[in-house]
Amino acid sequence: MPRSGPHGLPAPLLALLVTAGLLLTGCANPGTGSDRDDPTRPVTLRFWHGWSEKNEVKAVDEAIARFEKRYPHIRVEATGSVTDETVNQALRAGGGKAPDVVSSFTTNNVGQYCSSGMWVDLDPFLRRSGLDKKAIFPGTLLDYTRYRGTQCALPLLADAYGMYYNRDAFEEAGISRPPRTMSEFKAAAVKLTRRTEDGSYRRVGFMPNFRLYENSPDRLFAQWAPRYFDEEGRSRLSREPAARQFFGVQRDLITALGGYGPLERFRTTFGDEMSSQNAFLTGKLAMHLDGSWRSLMLADARPSFRWATAPMPVPDDRPDTYGRGYLTGTVAGIAHSSKHRNAAWELVKFLTTDTDQVVAFANAIHNVPSTKAALASPALDADPAFRTFLSIAQNRHSVSMPPSVNGGMYITALQDFAYAVEAGRVRDLDKGLRALDRQIDADTLQSAN
């Protein structure tokens, strides 16, 4: 007779079940780090970041060199071109080579990082260092680096979005200044559009399709400063009057410029965003939404036309908000698995709060400085193209995306919906927005469960 376990199960089966249970639960708990390290002892930190362009990597290396000079006992091994997806997967997988200090090019995932505990809460470190975060960082930037009271990231430079425009094309079309309202914007876009003899486009005044480079709907929608969630955290896009206005303006612009199909077909002729075949660089776009960093790239590429920068236009009924723009930024934090959290904090603190470092880094890669002191620094680059973005970043009407428990999932849902709207596949906008709200709420509930 086979021997049985305490519940009458055969011993081999019981052993198999116990092993399976241990394996299942064991895999579910990746190792955690520690904040008991002595930051004055020699240590090597791993720093993962997303910068990949030559000038950017040089700037990061210079920043690390400055840090290592100040803290000679801490060595930093930097790894660039790391995506959020890689960071997310690596920190969940664990392992001895996981990073100590991590950064993300987007603020979209901060809610996820904070709520999951994947990036550790920095408030205790700030307190221990005697730093008052509200005195150091602008409010908007602090908002996008925390989630429900957990400050798991700090701003590491910011990105402001505005308009790049072709000054030669403006002169040729007889337009004296960049448009400030959506009506002016549409008129200018139509006026700047040029066609070939066979009727296809040579240049469009503005490419309104959401899939172009940085044109994602959340960035354009920022000109209306919508409220995405209500007090209970429920999606409220169907209750947001600006949503109807925004989609209406975009569809109107598409129609005025020739329709979604022809524009989308023209878009497929554009080269890669980060290459010399960028459509603004090749003269296929007269006005273009982009981030502050583009000014350096354009200066390097030396296009065959003169260009300038300006804030994006605002809704006709809110002219007083002109100057606003979409704000996001790089954020930095400490990985939950780091066993050298105190040393890691020294690096995060240096990169995000040291005024000289922040100014030098901002000038090097044309990102907006992320501290109040750095924003006021006389050492900031005086390039007028860059100054436009500094001004957008400091505009009180500028907005960023609210953090969510599932990161940028609601932004992805909005993008999907916006793609359908621009293609004319959403016949009833109100009904579509209500369905979008339901989807966002279901996704949020599923992630927060």
Add this chain to the structure above:
Amino acid sequence: MAPLPAAPELRRRHLRERLRTLGFLSPWLVGFTVFFGYPLLATVYFSFMHYNQIQAPTFVGLRNWTYVLRQMPLFGPALWNTLWLVVVTVTLRVAFGLGIGLLVTKVKTGAGFFRTAFYLPYLAPPVAATVAFVFLLNPGTGPVNEILSAVGVPAPNWWGDPAWAKPSLVLLSLWGVGDLMVIFMAALLDVPKEQYEAAELDGAGRLATFRYVTWPAITPIVMFAVVTGVVQTMQYYTQALVAGKLASGVSIGPGSVVQPGYPDHSTLTVPQLVYSLGFQNFNTGAACALSLVLFALAMTVTSLLMRRRAGLLTAED
């Protein structure tokens, strides 16, 4: 006659035989347990848990299943696309592979060249082949549309139009049909020549010869091609993801994630959705529930195909 062994001796002998059998089976048993049994068990377990791969899992009952089957709007399009690709791609690939196999077995001169030419595309890495097809079928600058326009044929927006995106993927899979061609070629060359001679003597035409001689001989191979094709297409991921990403033209910066399914979710397949849920949104429970749906679907379709009455096999096969 030797005396029968005593009962304990008999039991020991049976035990030794069983252990020997198990010993020979053990490499497979270990592999099956580690790479199939445990992952399947874990998938079932996590489908009832909330688990973000950081915090400890918590039991949520049927919440993940409700979310996947009733609240996730992309489940419907992904399932439809997967089934569409299974039906259309497998049917066309088998028909095309068989057709090419028939052609290359009939060719008298240059057979080696044609067999190599048809097989070579299969050797191209899937990503490279997809990138090439996206370039060839680019609606704005691709050579295919330039040729079509030059001869007055309306040029489709291959990768940009939801109605054309899946057929474009089918074209890509037909281009790489070399694997099936080789299998069918071997099966066709294996049909006894005597049967063809007998059919010829009986005055059978080409169609009748194919229907009554070739087809019965190759049906087990056709069955194999269909079943493996169904299982492979249920796992369709790389080509659809690469084509969708490239054709969308959306820049994927270090802070972004690839949104599969361009255009309008028409190339979104269930495996892409599983990856997206599990490793982009870290919604492990829902990803596991969706994986089990796919597993059940693949098992059902394969079982239906394998049933003798419903499939192509006879009892003798």
